[in-house]
Amino acid sequence: MAIPTSNGASSSSKKRKRVAVEEPTRRPKPRPKDVPVVTKAVILRPAPKPKKTASSPSDGSDDDDDEDMESGSDEENDIAGHQVEMLQLEEEIINAKTATARTKALGTLLKKLEDESEEVVIMTAVGLCRTFCRLMSRNQLTRQKDHSPEELKMVKEGKEAYINYLNNLGSLLEGGEGTSLKLAMRLLKEESIHMKPSEDYYFPFLTYGLIIKYILFSDSSDLVTVFATEYVYENLDLRLEFFKAIPNISKDVPASNTTFSENLCSILYELKGFPTTSEELADSALYISAPSKKKHPLFQITTHQRYFQETWLAFLSRPLPSKQRDILTILPKRIIPHFPNPRLLMDYLTDTYNTGGVTALLALQGLFNLMMSHNLDYPNFFPKLYALLDKDLMHVKYRSRFFRLLELFLNSSHLPAVLVASFVKRMARLCLSAPPSAIVIVIPFAYNLMRLHPTCTFMLHRVLGKEVNYETLRKDGFVDPFNEEEVDPMKTGALDSSLWEFETLQSHYHPNVATLAKILSEQFTKQQYNMEDFLDHSYTSMLEAEMEKKTTKDPVVEYIVPKKILYTEDKKDDDSQLISRENVLLDFWDFE
Template sequence: MSTNTPKAQKVMKRRRSSPCENFSSKKNFGDIDCVDGNDGINDRDNNGSTEGDDDAQAQILLLENAIFESKKNYNNIAILIKALDSDDKVNKNLSVVIISLCRIFSKLMISGNLTKRHASSEKEAVVNKWLKEQYSKYKKKLIFFLGKGYSRTTILALCMQLLRIEGQYLRVGEKYTFPTAFLMLILQTILSNQCDKIIRDQFCQEFIQKYTDIRYYTLEAIAKLVCTEMKYEYKAQNFDNYLQLLASIESPPKSTEELEKFYLPKPNTSIHTLYSVSQHKKRAQSAWLSLMQLEMSKKQRKSILKLMSTSIAPWFTKPELLMDFLIDSYDTGGSISLLALSGVFYLIQERNLDYPQFYNKLYSLLDAGILHSKHRSKFFRLLNIFLGSTHLPVVLVASFIKKLSRLTLNSPPSGIVAVIPWIYNLLKKHPQCTFMIHREIRDPHMKEMVEKEGMNDPFLSSEQDPMKTNAIDSCLWEIVMLQSHYHPNVATLAKIISEQFTKQSYNIEDFLDHSYNSMFEAEICKEVKKAPVVEYEIPTNIFTGSVIEYDSKSNLLKELWNFS
C-alpha cells in the first residue's frame, strides 16, 4: 500500500507494532504482490500500482487497526479470512491480507485473548472459542497456500513465526508444551509432492539444523507421518521427500552442551527430554526405522545404504535394529549387496551379530562384474578388512585369492592393478597360502605326464562354499599369465608374485582408484627419453610408385587423384 494516500497515512500512524512486523518491513505494502502461483510474492512495478489497489490495501489496514482498538470489531477477522477464499492468482491484495492476519493473531495470542481463563464469563468463553476457530481457519489457509505455491518462502516463515508465538503464549500453566499439531501440518505439506526441494532445504537449514526443539519434534512427527499417512497413500516421490529431509539432518549431538539453542523458550526443568542426547537419537531412530519398513525401489534402497554409515547408524542407540534391513539388502545380490557390506560387518564386529553365512555371501559377490563395478574401490577396502584377520581358515583365504586371480583374466587393467597388490598382502599375512605360487610336482612320473599332457586345475570355480573349492590345492597360474599382459604396467606389477617377498605390504589405496583414463594420463605424462621407431624412412607420398602403377589401366583412384 502506498503511504502517500491520506487513508494509509492515517492508518500507519495509528497502527501498533507486532511480532510479525518484520514480514512487512517494506515501506509500501503495494510492493508485495502475489502475482504468480509459482514465484509467489514479487516486487511490483511502480507503474502497476493503481489508486484502486491503494484504497483496497488501506481498507485492509483499517480493518486490522479496528480489531486492535476494540473487541467489538473482532468480526473484521472473519471478513479478512473470507478474503483469503479468493482463488484469483492475480489478487494483488492477498499477501497484504495474509500478513495482516498474522499480525492480528500474534497480537491476540500475546495479549492472552486466545487462552481460556478460569475466571472468564460465559460471553468471554464464547468469544475465546470463536477466536480459536478463526485462528484454526487461518492456519489451514496458510497451509493451503504453502502447498499451492503462493510465496512458499514467506508463507513458511509466517507459519514458523506463528508456531513460536503459539508455543510461547498458548501454554496451559507453566508446563512446557510444543505445538506439535501445527508442526505436523507444516511437515505434511512440505513433504508432499506439492512442495519442491527448495522449501524442504530452507526448512532444514533455517530451522532443523539450527534449533534443538525443532529437530526433536520434527523427527518425532516424521515417524508418526510415515506410520499413518504413507502406509495408506504410498507414493514413491513422497518416500524420496522424506528421505531427503532425514538425510539432510546433520550428525547427532555428542553432548548436552550442543542442545542449547531453542526456537521456542527453553523448558524450565533441566530433566526435560529435549536436553537428553539419547532421546534425540531415539526420535531419529524411530523415524528411520519407519521409513525402512516401507516398500522401496532398488534406487531408494541404494540411497539409504549409501547413507548408512554417515547419516543413519550414528543416530541409532540400538544399531542391531538395522539387522533385518541390512541382511535383506545383503542377500539381494549385486550392487545392493556391495553397499550393504559395511553395515553388516559393523553389526558383526561391534554388536556381535550372528551371521554364519557372511563369508559365503561375500564369496558369492566375486563374479564377472565385480572388477567392472563403480563400487570396486569400496569393495576392496572392505575386503581388505574382512580378510585381514590371521585367525581365518587358510582354505577360506585361498578361495578368495584364487577366485579373484581367475577373474583378472577378463578384467580391465584398472581392476587388475588393484587385485595383484591385494593378493600380495594376503600371501604375506597368510604364509601357508604361498604354496599356491611355489607348488612343485615331486613325483617324476606325474611330472612327466603333466609336461606331456598338462593337468586340470583342481579349483572348483562354480562351488559356492569357499571351504570346498580346493583352491589351496591349486596354483596361481593366472598371475603368471598376467606377466605377459598387453599393458606394460600390468605385466610389470604381476611379476612381484614371482619375485622374493621382500616388501612387507603394499598400500592398497595407491591402486584402487585407477581407470583407463588415469592410466592413459600417467603414460602420456611420462618423459620420452628416446623417440619410438615407427618408420625406417619418412615417406614423402601417401602411396609408393609401385602401388600407383599397379593395375594403372583400371585404377580409378589414380584417375581422380594426383599423388605426386
C-alpha cells in the same frame, strides 16, 4: 454462527508461486504496545513511469505510456484499498464485543486468502498473522475462568478460524511461498508463550506437525532447505519435535508419494553434528523458552536417540531406490552410532543387498559395521561378499570402491586361511578375462592377503616350484581342485589348488601387468602395498602414462608402409619391393 472456512484439502490444491518482497512504501498505522513484532510483509508494486518532458520528441507512443501509467495507478489504488480494508477489519476483530461481529470480520479476511492476486493473498496472510498474535497476547484464544458465555463463544469460534488460517498457510507452504514459513513459525512461538496450559514448558506440537507436513509435501526444494537449515538444524527443540512428528506423519502418507520421501531424505541426509552427550544438549540453541526442569527429556540424549531411530526406521521403510546409495554411504558413521538398537537395521540391510551391484556392497558394509561394533551374528556375510566377485565387477565404474571395502573386510589375520584362499583364487581366475586396469589392482591386493596369511603362499609355490604343471596335466585329463561353481568360500578347495593364473600373467601383453605379476615369483620382502596407489587406475590413466613416458630410443617401425589397405589395387604399385598379395582385411568387409 458458523465460520466460513476452507478445509485443508481444498486449500492445498491451490499452488501459489513465491512472490518477492520488499520494504513497504506506506508507513503503517501505529499499533498498541501489546502487539508482538511480526515478520514484515511486502507487496510488490510497479515502479511509476517517468513523466515526459516538454522537450522530448513525440514518436506516437504517448498514448500507450499514458495507458500504462493509468493501469499502474489503478493497481496501486487497488492494493492501497485492500490495505485500508484489511486494517479496518483487524481493528473490528480485536475490538469486537460479540462472537457474531468477530466471526464476520474473520470470515471476510479468510476469504481474501482465496483471491487470485498473489499480492492480496500475502498481504492478507500477514494481516491475519498479526491479528491472531494480538488475540493470543490478550488471552482471547484461550478459555478463562471469568469468561462470560459470549466470550467463551468468541474463544471457540476464534480457534476454529485460527485452525482454518493455519490450513491456508499450509496451502501457501505447499506452493513454495517463503513468507508463509516465517508467518507459521512466528505463530508457533506465540502459541508457546500465550497458549500454554500451565507455567511449565509447552511446545505446540500440533501446529508444528501441520507445518512439517505441508513443507514435506512442497514442490519447492528451496523452501525445504530453508526450513531445515534455519530451523531444524539450528534449534534443539525443533529438531526433537521434528523427530517425534515424522513417524506419525509417515503412516498417513502413501508410499507412492515420492515428493514427501525425497524432501524427508534431503533433511535427514544433510543433518550433521548430531549430539552424542547430554552436556552438548545443554549448550544448544532453543526456538522457544527453555523448560524450568534441568532433567527435562529435552536435555536427555537417550530421548533424542530414541526418536532419531524411530524417524530413520520410518523413512527407510519407504521405497526410494534413487537415494539408496547415498543413505548406505552415511549409514556406518552418521546413523548407526546414534541408534540405541542398531540391530533393527539388519532387515533393511539384508533386503537392500538383494538389489545387487554397488548397492549390495554398501549394504554389506553396514552389516560388517554391525558385526564388528555391535556383536551382530551374521554367518552369511562372507558367502554374500564372495558372490559379488564376478566377471562383471572388473569392468564397472565402482570397482575401486569395491576393493577398498574388500580390503577392509579381509584385513584380519584371524580369518581362516581356507576362506582367504578362496578369495585370492577367485580374483586370480577373474584376471584371465579382466582389462589391464583391473589386473594391476588385483595383483597387489593378492600380495597383501598372502603376506597377511602365509598359508596361502603354498598355492603360489606349487606352480612356481613346478610341482604342478597344469599345461601337461590338462592333456592327461587333470582337473583343477578349485570348484568355481561353489558358493561357500569355505568349500571351494582353493587351498589345494595353485595360482597358475598369476604365472600366466607374467607373459601378459601389457608391460605393467607383466612386471607386477613377476613380483609374486620373488621373495615377499615388502610388508604390504598401499592399495591407494593402484585403485584409481583406469584406461584413461594408463593411456596418459604411456603418452607421457619418456623413451630412450625410437620405437621400431615397419620399413615399407603399404599404400593401399582397404581397397583393391587398380595398378601395379611403383614400389617394386612391395609384394602383391590378396587383401585379407578387405575380404572381411565383403558382406555379399
